[in-house]
Amino acid sequence: MDTSAFADGAAYVKGRFVPIAEASIPVTDWGFTRSDAVYDVVHVFRGGFFRLDDHLDRFMHSMQARRLRPPEDRAAIEAVLHRCVALAGLDDAYVAMVASRGRPRVAGSRRPEDCENHLIAYAIPWIDVIPKPVQERGAHLWIGSTPRVPDASVDPTVKNYQWSDLTSGLLEAHDNGFDTAVLCDAEGFVTEGPGFNIFVVKDGRVLTPDRGSLHGITRKSVLELCEQMGIPAAVAPLRREVLEDADEVFAATTAGGVMPASRVGRRILGNDRPGPVSLALKEAYWRRHAEGWHRTPVRPLEA
Amino acid sequence: MDTSAFADGAAYVKGRFVPIAEASIPVTDWGFTRSDAVYDVVHVFRGGFFRLDDHLDRFMHSMQARRLRPPEDRAAIEAVLHRCVALAGLDDAYVAMVASRGRPRVAGSRRPEDCENHLIAYAIPWIDVIPKPVQERGAHLWIGSTPRVPDASVDPTVKNYQWSDLTSGLLEAHDNGFDTAVLCDAEGFVTEGPGFNIFVVKDGRVLTPDRGSLHGITRKSVLELCEQMGIPAAVAPLRREVLEDADEVFAATTAGGVMPASRVGRRILGNDRPGPVSLALKEAYWRRHAEGWHRTPVRPLEA
Numbered sequence: 313m314d315t316s317a318f319a320d321g322a323a324y325v326k327g328r329f330v331p332i333a334e335a336s337i338p339v340t341d342w343g344f345t346r347s348d349a350v351y352d353v354v355h356v357f358r359g360g361f362f363r364l365d366d367h368l369d370r371f372m373h374s375m376q377a378r379r380l381r382p383p384e385d386r387a388a389i390e391a392v393l394h395r396c397v398a399l400a401g402l403d404d405a406y407v408a409m410v411a412s413r414g415r416p417r418v419a420g421s422r423r424p425e426d427c428e429n430h431l432i433a434y435a436i437p438w439i440d441v442i443p444k445p446v447q448e449r450g451a452h453l454w455i456g457s458t459p460r461v462p463d464a465s466v467d468p469t470v471k472n473y474q475w476s477d478l479t480s481g482l483l484e485a486h487d488n489g490f491d492t493a494v495l496c497d498a499e500g501f502v503t504e505g506p507g508f509n510i511f512v513v514k515d516g517r518v519l520t521p522d523r524g525s526l527h528g529i530t531r532k533s534v535l536e537l538c539e540q541m542g543i544p545a546a547v548a549p550l551r552r553e554v555l556e557d558a559d560e561v562f563a564a565t566t567a568g569g570v571m572p573a574s575r576v577g578r579r580i581l582g583n584d585r586p587g588p589v590s591l592a593l594k595e596a597y598w599r600r601h602a603e604g605w606h607r608t609p610v611r612p613l614e615a
Numbered sequence: 616m617d618t619s620a621f622a623d624g625a626a627y628v629k630g631r632f633v634p635i636a637e638a639s640i641p642v643t644d645w646g647f648t649r650s651d652a653v654y655d656v657v658h659v660f661r662g663g664f665f666r667l668d669d670h671l672d673r674f675m676h677s678m679q680a681r682r683l684r685p686p687e688d689r690a691a692i693e694a695v696l697h698r699c700v701a702l703a704g705l706d707d708a709y710v711a712m713v714a715s716r717g718r719p720r721v722a723g724s725r726r727p728e729d730c731e732n733h734l735i736a737y738a739i740p741w742i743d744v745i746p747k748p749v750q751e752r753g754a755h756l757w758i759g760s761t762p763r764v765p766d767a768s769v770d771p772t773v774k775n776y777q778w779s780d781l782t783s784g785l786l787e788a789h790d791n792g793f794d795t796a797v798l799c800d801a802e803g804f805v806t807e808g809p810g811f812n813i814f815v816v817k818d819g820r821v822l823t824p825d826r827g828s829l830h831g832i833t834r835k836s837v838l839e840l841c842e843q844m845g846i847p848a849a850v851a852p853l854r855r856e857v858l859e860d861a862d863e864v865f866a867a868t869t870a871g872g873v874m875p876a877s878r879v880g881r882r883i884l885g886n887d888r889p890g891p892v893s894l895a896l897k898e899a900y901w902r903r904h905a906e907g908w909h910r911t912p913v914r915p916l917e918a
Contacts, residue, residue, distance in 0.1 A: 323642060336639035337647065339626060339713070339735050344640065346778035347650035378779075379786065410642070420742055422810070424782060425789060432642050439723055458768060462801065465764045466779045474777040475649035476681075476769045479727060483682065486728060498765065507725070 313613060315399050321436035322399035324392045327383075329399055332434055342427060343412025347474050350374035354529075355438070355566050356397050356405040360607035362566075364390070366529045370471065371409055377470045379424070380411040382431035389431065394611040396435035406567055407435045440568040441507045446491050450574025450586045453505070453561065454490035455552065456481025460503040460524045468504070469527050478506035490575075492563075494555065497524045502550040505563060508571070513560035513589045518545035520564075530564040530597075533606075537596050543589065560587030562594075570594040616916060618702050624739035625702035627695045630686075632702055635737055645730060646715025650777050653677035657832075658741070658869050659700050659708040663910035665869075667693070669832045673774065674712055680773045682727070683714040685734035692734060697914040699738035709870055710738045743871040744810045749794050753877025753889045756808070756864065757793035758855065759784025763806040763827040771807070772830050781809035793878075795866075797858065800827045805853040808866060811874070816863035816892045821848035823867075833867040833900075836909075840899050846892065863890030865897075873897035 315322075321332030343349035352374065354367040361367075368386055375381065384392065389409060397405050410432040418426050442451050458480040466474055481493030494505045503524025504510055509531040511520045518538050520531055538545035555561065560581060561573040570593050572586030581587060586594075601607075618625075624635030646652035655677065657670035664670075671689055678684065687695065692712060700708050713735040721729050745754050761783040769777055784796030797808045806827025807813055812834040814823045821841050823834055841848035858864065863884060864876040873896050875889030884890060889897075904910075 325642065332643070333641075335642045337642055338636075339628065339638045339640055339737060340635070340739070344647050344652075345654075345776055346782060347776045348778060348782055349647075351648075378782075420746075422742070422744060422746075422795075423789065424786060434642060436643070439725070441725055443723075443725075459765070461764050461768045462762070464801065465762050466777075472779060473648055473650045474769075474779055475651060476775060476777055479649060479651055479681075483727060486726060492725075498767065 315401055315613070318399040319401065321434055322396045323432070323434035324396055325432055326430060329395060332436055335432070335434055337412065337432065338415065341412055341415055342424070343410070343414065346413065347472070348378070348413035348424065349410055350378050350380060350470055350472055351408060351410040352471055353406060353408050353566050354393070356402060356407060356435070356610060357601045359403050360604070360609050361393070361407070362601065363529050363533070363606040364393070364608040366532065370527070370529070374470045375411045377467060380413065380429050382411050382429045384431050389433070392431070392433045393435070395613070396433050397610045398613045400435045402435055402437060404438045405435045406437070406439050407433070409433045441565050442491060442563065442568055442571045447568070447571045450572050450581070450584070451492060451563065452490045452575040453573045453577070454481070454485035454488055454493045455555070455577050456484055456493040456495045458484070458495060459498040460495040462497065463523060468525055471526055475506060482506050495524070496552045500552050502552060502555045507567065508563040508565035510555070511562050511564060512550065512555055512558035513587060514554065514558050516544065518543055518589065519548050519550055519554070521550045522547045523549065528564055530566055530569060533597060534564050534570060534593055537593055537600070541592070541596060560590045562590040570597045618704055618916075621702040622704065624737055625699045626735070626737035627699055628735055629733060632698060635739055638735070638737055640715065640735065641718065644715055644718055645727070646713070646717065649716065650775070651681070651716035651727065652713055653681050653683060653773055653775055654711060654713040655774055656709060656711050656869050657696070659705060659710060659738070659913060660904045662706050663907070663912050664696070664710070665904065666832050666836070666909040667696070667911040669835065673830070673832070677773045677775075678714045680770060683716065683732050685714050685732045687734050692736070695734070695736045696738070698916070699736050700913045701916045703738045705738055705740060707741045708738045709740070709742050710736070712736045744868050745794060745866065745871055745874045750871070750874045753875050753884070753887070754795060754866065755793045755878040756876045756880070757784070757788035757791055757796045758858070758880050759787055759796040759798045761787070761798060762801040763798040765800065766826060771828055774829055778809060785809045798827070799855045803855050805855055805858050810870060811866035811868035813858070814865050814867060815853065815858055815861035816890060817857065817861050819847065821846055821892065822851050822853055822857070824853045825850045826852065831867055833869055833872060836900060837867050837873060837896055840896055840903070844895070844899060863893045865893040873900045
């Protein structure tokens with residue numbers, strides 16, 4: 313099979329596999345016009361998905377929470393992801409799955425229940441949320457002045473595209489010469505950043521917020537690594553002052569793994585370099601990948 | 616010119632006019648993957664735009680607030696809207712304009728500043744937010760249990776697609792056999808519904824919320840009509856109890872005009888029929904349309 317058309321990425325839209333450049337949705341799809349969609353992103357490292365089942369579990373949970381029911385069941389979704397990666401011929405990939413509300417089956421209806429939900433998926437070359445050179449020196453994190461949308465209004469554990477508060481933080485970070493942002497909620501508790509969970513290290517303990525945040529799969533991996541490495545760790549309420557007073561800070565995300573910070577706001581952490589606990593977790597995270605931790609080999613096209 | 620291909624609607628995407636069925640955006644456009652877009656909707660009634668300048672003012676404001684800068688200036692956007700309507704050959708139309716973040720010019724960038732913003736526009740046949748028969752009997756409004764996203768997190772005067780809280784209210788309304796929903800904020804103040812502003816009539820006064828709401832153009836029209844008709848009216852904080860205890864309630868939106876309600880939650884208003892003030896405002900709203908109020912004739916294709 314000639315897969316050269318898929319070299320920049322492969323997508324699945326309306327039941328067909330297409331080159332990424334041809335993958336689109338109608339401008340009238342409610343996934344766009346109401347941001348009525350959920351998604352997930354799993355990565356492929358050296359030919360294997362990382363924690364694919366965890367990502368599929370979360371994606372199924374997100375779809376159920378928003379009552380999105382594309383025609384493909386879980387096994388079919390999994391097969392689509394494998395095929396996207398195989399068509400694109402990527403050893404390392406960023407693999408997205410999206411369920412969109414679609415458009416009403418009945419013309420003129422304004423009822424979500426009347427819409428034809430559909431699945432989109434695509435595999436494209438790896439994207440780091442924070443560029444590698446920035447990860448090396450340690451990210452400079454800005455604490456955004458826009459409060460994170462409350463959990464009661466939009467459930468952050470249902471992975472969604474409603475990034476306006478996060479984008480506001482990101483723009484403000486860039487205005488101030490920082491790499492990216494972390495948002496607090498209106499009560500002053502730390503939540504997350506645009507595309508990542510946040511962790512602090514204080515007096516040898518690792519902490520990550522209990523609210524306003526996605527239940528990140530990388531977050532889960534970090535907590536598992538902490539346990540394996542004998543580092544005390546907890547999911548807990550985390551006030552802004554704790555973030556500002558941390559010994560170390562790092563971000564965690566599928567698209568980048570463990571990404572140490574070296575500055576938080578005007579505060580310089582440690583030696584203005586990534587801290588030792590962050591680096592140890594980062595090293596372990598990638599070493600375990602190489603050892604095949606939670607790995608599902610990508611099925612070749614012939615299969 | 617043969618415009619038959621545009622009979623279902625005409626769109627403008629990436630500088631080209633296309634039939635609505637062909638109007639799409641890439642699945643990797645940040646307008647979709649981060650809901651990083653603003654929009655506006657103006658209507659055409661019997662061949663004329665209603666308050667086109669007000670809609671363009673608001674759209675320019677929304678774009679500026681989110682730093683979205685498509686290549687088309689205001690005059691070019693206006694010309695695109697005229698041409699979409701003329702191509703579709705519609706006397707009555709729903710006309711949308713959208714500014715989307717687009718995709719990074721630099722592959723792999725995660726910076727909004729690096730993206731190529733773009734304009735989308737389309738004219739399609741009229742859609743009422745609340746179907747006409749429901750408007751006749753009076754809409755049944757459910758007061759949603761999901762709190763509206765706070766203004767500090769996402770500015771509701773910047774017209775956006777982040778409808779998750781509104782969609783939650785809508786699904787809950789339908790579950791309970793109601794037509795649509797109104798949301799309150801976490802402090803118990805009334806905000807708006809999915810696609811409309813809300814008004815109450817109490818002791819001869821007309822009130823609409825001062826927070827959590829779009830500055831609706833139809834809302835503005837209603838306030839002008841109240842002044843012309845000698846009805847006291849105000850934009851004010853509006854507690855949930857005031858909505859539940861109102862003499863009359865109506866919704867106001869571009870896609871439907873003034874739409875009276877006859878039930879709010881379990882409460883039946885008046886005679887379970889639209890109230891007299893609501894009906895007088897509705898009648899005046901459409902009569903003034905027929906008289907050419909705030910009308911901009913759609914430019915024919917030859918122009």
